[in-house]
Amino acid sequence: xxxxxxxxDTRSKYAAIAQRRCQREQGHTGPCGEFPYLRDxxxxxxxxxxKIKRDSTMTTGASWSSKDAGPNRILRWVMLLSDDExxxxxxxxxxxxxxxxxxxxxxxATYDECMAVARQLTWATYQMPNAPTPSSDVRVYxxxxxxxxxxxxxxxxxxxxxxxxxxxxxxxxxxxxxxxSHMDPRKHDPANVAFAHRECNIAQGPMTLNQFxxxxxxxxERAERIGGRS
Amino acid sequence: xxxxxxxxDTRSKYAAIAQRRCQREQGHTGPCGEFPYLRDxxxxxxxxxxKIKRDSTMTTGASWSSKDAGPNRILRWVMLLSDDExxxxxxxxxxxxxxxxxxxxxxxATYDECMAVARQLTWATYQMPNAPTPSSDVRVYxxxxxxxxxxxxxxxxxxxxxxxxxxxxxxxxxxxxxxxSHMDPRKHDPANVAFAHRECNIAQGPMTLNQFxxxxxxxxERAERIGGRS
Numbered sequence: 497x498x499x500x501x502x503x504x505d506t507r508s509k510y511a512a513i514a515q516r517r518c519q520r521e522q523g524h525t526g527p528c529g530e531f532p533y534l535r536d537x538x539x540x541x542x543x544x545x546x547k548i549k550r551d552s553t554m555t556t557g558a559s560w561s562s563k564d565a566g567p568n569r570i571l572r573w574v575m576l577l578s579d580d581e582x583x584x585x586x587x588x589x590x591x592x593x594x595x596x597x598x599x600x601x602x603x604x605a606t607y608d609e610c611m612a613v614a615r616q617l618t619w620a621t622y623q624m625p626n627a628p629t630p631s632s633d634v635r636v637y638x639x640x641x642x643x644x645x646x647x648x649x650x651x652x653x654x655x656x657x658x659x660x661x662x663x664x665x666x667x668x669x670x671x672x673x674x675x676x677s678h679m680d681p682r683k684h685d686p687a688n689v690a691f692a693h694r695e696c697n698i699a700q701g702p703m704t705l706n707q708f709x710x711x712x713x714x715x716x717e718r719a720e721r722i723g724g725r726s
Numbered sequence: 727x728x729x730x731x732x733x734x735d736t737r738s739k740y741a742a743i744a745q746r747r748c749q750r751e752q753g754h755t756g757p758c759g760e761f762p763y764l765r766d767x768x769x770x771x772x773x774x775x776x777k778i779k780r781d782s783t784m785t786t787g788a789s790w791s792s793k794d795a796g797p798n799r800i801l802r803w804v805m806l807l808s809d810d811e812x813x814x815x816x817x818x819x820x821x822x823x824x825x826x827x828x829x830x831x832x833x834x835a836t837y838d839e840c841m842a843v844a845r846q847l848t849w850a851t852y853q854m855p856n857a858p859t860p861s862s863d864v865r866v867y868x869x870x871x872x873x874x875x876x877x878x879x880x881x882x883x884x885x886x887x888x889x890x891x892x893x894x895x896x897x898x899x900x901x902x903x904x905x906x907s908h909m910d911p912r913k914h915d916p917a918n919v920a921f922a923h924r925e926c927n928i929a930q931g932p933m934t935l936n937q938f939x940x941x942x943x944x945x946x947e948r949a950e951r952i953g954g955r956s
Contacts, residue, residue: 655941656948696945699929709949711885712942715926718886719939 552614575604605684653690805834835914883920
């Protein structure tokens with residue numbers, strides 16, 4: 497699909513880093529927009545729409561103590577800047593612990609990658625069991641960008657069990673039961689991103705999905721051999 | 727082993743709930759003590775000794791926001807009291823979220839169970855690769871309580887790979903690389919407690935160890951069948 501691409505007016509202090517652009521189809525009528533395919537979810541399930549926007553464009557929320565956490569939920573493309581460039585925005589990476597810097601840098605992605613991830617996550621959302629049905633123009637848009645929508649068939653990317661849309665509503669201590677998961681946690685692009693159960697995403701941890709599968713296979717082999725399973 | 731059992735003088739506000747007692751052998755000479763077998767570690771590796779005491783006797787530190795967290799790291803036997811009894815100690819369980827209450831109640835254990843767990847964890851510690859060698863009286867004590875010490879052979883209870891004593895020193899963001907793990911997270915007794923890698927303990931989550939093995943076996947079966955492993 498060819499996008500309109502008209503620059504969008506944002507008042508973000510980071511506007512100079514990446515120009516946000518209209519993601520509607522080229523030659524569209526009506527106003528420009530960045531997330532046109534989220535229109536239905538924004539009215540029926542605003543928390544889901546907000547999660548898709550947030551997870552696709554922002555670094556992870558810091559779960560550690562705020563003092564050493566560095567910027568919490570910052571635009572992913574801001575993390576592409578050098579330490580010197582970030583300093584001009586008041587972000588002193590040198591003051592952060594090395595592991596915090598590594599984590600933030602791992603989350604870096606271009607604006608276009610983030611836009612593609614948002615489309616991919618919305619496309620995945622509509623394929624979950626119990627997901628609402630998209631209006632036809634949203635469906636056409638997503639299918640042109642991401643491929644055919646097979647309603648009700650979405651599985652957790654880690655455990656491969658069905659991932660119900662209803663889980664979006666279940667949150668414990670502010671944590672969603674569904675998390676955005678990366679087959680390789682250090683790549684934020686549509687081929688590498690999907691939804692997973694929270695516990696599956698936690699179990700995968702910083703491993704790639706294939707590393708995780710190898711890891712648990714080793715665990716099972718040793719547990720069988722040592723006879724520890726009862 | 728028969729323990730001395732003389733009451734120990736503590737100034738804890740919870741002293742009336744469980745009388746802490748001398749855990750030295752009956753008829754010992756010298757002063758009474760609650761953790762006589764931790765003497766060596768207390769001088770050579772005080773953080774390890776403190777961890778064993780803390781994990782055996784206290785509920786988990788709350789990783790969630792403090793407002794709803796309830797009492798953070800409270801004596802496990804205090805959590806055996808009823809809601810009404812706890813109110814007299816200034817702990818209002820009714821004000822906590824149900825999942826926080828459930829988590830705290832899951833950690834409840836008697837004083838004797840906690841003492842037995844502390845012995846078990848110390849016994850396990852001395853069997854880790856690169857662990858210091860216990861002095862002979864400590865070794866005799868632990869072997870009489872827990873069985874023969876096989877130096878250098880300790881494995882992670884979850885993944886069954888060797889668990890090096892050196893990992894105690896590695897901490898990320900204040901989190902130890904070794905965690906106390908429970909085969910059944912709702913039972914705190916020596917048959918059920920061991921050390922595990924932090925990532926293994928996190929992956930097991932609230933499942934029993936057998937549930938975890940069944941879970942990852944299902945994941946691998948589905949990943950193979952769907953052909954998702956590359």
